[in-house]
Amino acid sequence: MTSEMTAYVIEEHGDPDVFTRTTTNVPDPAPNEIRVEVVASSLNPVDYKIRQGAIPDFAPDFPATLHCDVSGVVDAVGANVTGFETGDEVYGMPGGARRQGSLADYVVGHAGTFAHAPKTIPLADAAAVPVVALTAWEMLTDKTSLDIGDEVLVYGAAGGVGHIGVQLADWFGADVTATASSDEKRAFATALGADATVDYTTTDVETYVEEHASDGGFDVVFDPVGDDHLQTAFEAVSPYGTVVTTESSSTQDLSAMHQRSLELGVVLVILPVLLGERQTRIGDELADIASLVDDGAIEPHIDERFSFADVTQAHQLGEDGSFRGKLLLRNE
Numbered sequence: 001m002t003s004e005m006t007a008y009v010i011e012e013h014g015d016p017d018v019f020t021r022t023t024t025n026v027p028d029p030a031p032n033e034i035r036v037e038v039v040a041s042s043l044n045p046v047d048y049k050i051r052q053g054a055i056p057d058f059a060p061d062f063p064a065t066l067h068c069d070v071s072g073v074v075d076a077v078g079a080n081v082t083g084f085e086t087g088d089e090v091y092g093m094p095g096g097a098r099r100q101g102s103l104a105d106y107v108v109g110h111a112g113t114f115a116h117a118p119k120t121i122p123l124a125d126a127a128a129v130p131v132v133a134l135t136a137w138e139m140l141t142d143k144t145s146l147d148i149g150d151e152v153l154v155y156g157a158a159g160g161v162g163h164i165g166v167q168l169a170d171w172f173g174a175d176v177t178a179t180a181s182s183d184e185k186r187a188f189a190t191a192l193g194a195d196a197t198v199d200y201t202t203t204d205v206e207t208y209v210e211e212h213a214s215d216g217g218f219d220v221v222f223d224p225v226g227d228d229h230l231q232t233a234f235e236a237v238s239p240y241g242t243v244v245t246t247e248s249s250s251t252q253d254l255s256a257m258h259q260r261s262l263e264l265g266v267v268l269v270i271l272p273v274l275l276g277e278r279q280t281r282i283g284d285e286l287a288d289i290a291s292l293v294d295d296g297a298i299e300p301h302i303d304e305r306f307s308f309a310d311v312t313q314a315h316q317l318g319e320d321g322s323f324r325g326k327l328l329l330r331n332e
């Protein structure tokens with residue numbers, strides 16, 4: 001095989017046009033790693049936050065190949081790897097934070113950060129799944145447990161994490177109320193399985209709690225917005241309820257938690273990649289998630305498809321927020 005590949009890299013932090021197309025060496029898998037020929041990646045906010053320099057601690061070394069999500073075909077297997085063979089179709093979250101990511105012809109990552117791809121969706125589309133589904137899964141299974149009929153409020157329901165959160169909570173048998181900023185996004189949330197929707201830009205928290213929660217608040221508030229928005233989540237949850245969030249990098253008044261005897265769960269799905277340990281946590285969860293996709297419990301919604309060469313436009317749209325579900329990037 002060729003020893004060189006195309007990669008889209010950044011040499012410094014910057015705007016969406018900071019990417020350059022370059023030729024670089026194909027990486028070899030170290031022990032416990034596999035090399036994957038990349039079919040597709042997708043955009044997550046962590047990718048543009050790293051590009052912007054907003055979370056410098058997460059950036060791979062420059063020139064940095066970004067993007068965490070990937071789907072593709074196993075091309076080489078390092079020593080000690082069991083469970084994968086060349087030719088396997090896989091999806092995963094091998095890098096893009098502290099180690100090189102997926103916007104290239106090949107990516108190398110710990111075998112534990114991959115699983116066999118779902119069989120019922122195109123291999124390219126599987127790249128829309130890992131980060132958002134791992135996040136929603138950890139929020140709803142690790143950080144809380146749902147009973148049938150529990151009332152769950154899903155913020156950001158039309159976004160990447162939220163659109164999987166609505167489907168998963170619905171699959172667990174919860175009564176789902178979803179928030180979104182437009183009629184189009186609310187209709188999307190209804191189609192995903194939400195029982196009720198709220199335009200949070202025109203409805204205050206007291207009103208939607210009164211209209212959609214029966215016990216002074218929701219049993220679980222699923223919050224992929226976080227930070228200052230956490231205070232709104234604390235107002236929407238019922239006494240003894242749980243708030244699960246993706247973002248707590250801010251200073252907040254926790255007195256509402258005390259007054260309502262609340263639980264707060266925080267996820268950071270990329271942690272095994274950042275730490276370089278416990279990677280099999282990712283692959284094990286992705287194997288369960290592949291089964292959920294194949295069983296029809298969850299389906300990624302891909303709003304728009306780009307080629308790697310159009311990464312600038314994908315990042316512009318991602319930051320603009322005027323899309324539903326996910327933005328996919330194909331290596332073509």
Ligand SMILES: NC(=O)c1ccc[n+]([C@@H]2O[C@H](COP(=O)([O-])OP(=O)(O)OC[C@H]3O[C@@H](n4cnc5c(N)ncnc54)[C@H](OP(=O)(O)O)[C@@H]3O)[C@@H](O)[C@H]2O)c1
Nearest residue numbers: 045046135156158159160161162180181224246267268269
């Ligand atoms: N910690 C982790 O492990 C982890 C993992 C994945 C993602 N994240 C973080 O979670 C966040 C969401 O990720 P994502 O992939 O879902 O992003 P996304 O696809 O861009 O979606 C974000 C959604 O949030 C909604 N939103 C924005 N501001 C809001 C507000 N003030 N109140 C209510 N809804 C609001 C937006 O829709 P509207 O038009 O309806 O406002 C949008 O649909 C990002 O900050 C990301 O970095 C963290």
